[in-house]
Amino acid sequence: MPVIEKIARYSDELVAIRRDLHEHPELGMQEVRTSGIVADLLREWDIETHTGIGNTGVVGVLNGRSPGRTIGLRADMDALPIDEKTNLAFASKTPGVMHACGHDAHTTMLLGAARYLAQSRDFNGTAIFIFQPAEEGLGGARAMLADGLFERFPCDEIYGMHNNPNGAPGRVGVKPGVAMAGADFFDIHIRASGSHAAMPHQSVDPIVIGSSLVAQLQTIVSRNVPPTEPLVLSVTQIHAGSAYNVIPSDCTLSGTMRYFEPKVADMVRKRISALCDGVAESYGIEVEIDSRNIFDVLVNNEDLSQIMLDVAADVVGKDNVAVTSNVVTGSEDFADMLRVIPGAYCTVGHGGTLPLHNDGFVLDESILPIGASIYAKLIEQRAAAG
Numbered sequence: 001m002p003v004i005e006k007i008a009r010y011s012d013e014l015v016a017i018r019r020d021l022h023e024h025p026e027l028g029m030q031e032v033r034t035s036g037i038v039a040d041l042l043r044e045w046d047i048e049t050h051t052g053i054g055n056t057g058v059v060g061v062l063n064g065r066s067p068g069r070t071i072g073l074r075a076d077m078d079a080l081p082i083d084e085k086t087n088l089a090f091a092s093k094t095p096g097v098m099h100a101c102g103h104d105a106h107t108t109m110l111l112g113a114a115r116y117l118a119q120s121r122d123f124n125g126t127a128i129f130i131f132q133p134a135e136e137g138l139g140g141a142r143a144m145l146a147d148g149l150f151e152r153f154p155c156d157e158i159y160g161m162h163n164n165p166n167g168a169p170g171r172v173g174v175k176p177g178v179a180m181a182g183a184d185f186f187d188i189h190i191r192a193s194g195s196h197a198a199m200p201h202q203s204v205d206p207i208v209i210g211s212s213l214v215a216q217l218q219t220i221v222s223r224n225v226p227p228t229e230p231l232v233l234s235v236t237q238i239h240a241g242s243a244y245n246v247i248p249s250d251c252t253l254s255g256t257m258r259y260f261e262p263k264v265a266d267m268v269r270k271r272i273s274a275l276c277d278g279v280a281e282s283y284g285i286e287v288e289i290d291s292r293n294i295f296d297v298l299v300n301n302e303d304l305s306q307i308m309l310d311v312a313a314d315v316v317g318k319d320n321v322a323v324t325s326n327v328v329t330g331s332e333d334f335a336d337m338l339r340v341i342p343g344a345y346c347t348v349g350h351g352g353t354l355p356l357h358n359d360g361f362v363l364d365e366s367i368l369p370i371g372a373s374i375y376a377k378l379i380e381q382r383a384a385a386g
């Protein structure tokens with residue numbers, strides 16, 4: 001069975017919603033306009049609407065024609081701090097902010113499913129539409145959970161999806177079990193002693209120390225982590241100095257760790273601390289570490305992963321769904337919700353050659369009715385399941 005016919009009929013309206021969101025992107029915990037549009041549409045479709053959950057999160061509740069199970073569907077709303085360079089007619093009007101990860105599409109797809117289900121009401125049970133803020137490393141899922149998301153809106157199962165520009169158009173994939181990495185972000189503050197650049201012997205140079213520490217951090221993966229355990233440790237920022245002729249007093253290194261085994265992550269955190277302590281002792285300086293866990297490891301329920309693929313097959317065909325075997329070192333804070341409620345998270349392929357988080361990323365809008373139809377069919381089939 002292809003895309004739901006009623007959803008296909010208003011595909012142009014979905015495109016218009018998505019382009020409006022794309023043109024007016026908002027960073028995490030700042031999705032005021034976006035969440036306002038979502039809430040207004042849900043109310044227009046006579047869906048019970050709750051706002052301000054986890055700051056800018058929105059939840060819609062829709063009861064079917066008779067009692068049944070409660071199924072949650074989740075989409076993220078935030079954009080990234082990137083200057084858009086697509087030259088699209090509807091490119092971002094907000095300098096330095098862009099929907100480079102497709103969250104505008106995720107929000108639109110869930111809205112498309114909500115509209116269809118509200119108009120048909122041809123299902124048993126209850127649909128919970130979760131529009132989450134701040135997925136891009138700012139803890140939006142945890143904020144909604146702390147705000148009592150599943151105490152207020154209990155779910156039996158929960159599902160999410162992400163666009164995939166590297167996949168064949170319309171191809172849906174799910175990795176059962178451990179699927180995506182957990183992640184830490186860290187900042188290492190080196191406080192040393194500056195001087196005139198012409199007299200470096202009067203300094204304890206934090207840039208030299210920081211450069212050495214970057215190299216030492218890279219040995220953690222190669223010399224402390226078993227080769228059979230996937231782990232990524234990347235230093236992604238170095239901040240120091242303000243003039244050509246001044247050796248600064250401070251240097252900050254920032255980066256991320258991606259992991260799949262908590263015990264490995266704990267070991268890496270201890271090694272980072274030990275290396276920083278060693279540097280501090282060697283040079284007689286202060287080194288301070290600010291490390292925080294941002295994402296849990298995403299673990300898909302094995303049975304619900306297959307169920308999600310079966311539902312997707314009704315939309316894209318059996319030849320276009322697959323169980324994937326490779327874990328992904330990217331992270332996704334839907335993992336936090338899956339730690340509380342069993343569920344699954346899939347990718348939906350679409351045309352395009354540029355990766356996510358690229359300033360030239362262009363989304364293939366043919367994905368919109370596909371994702372909306374998969375979401376809608378999950379409610380129709382799972383809310384009535386015994």
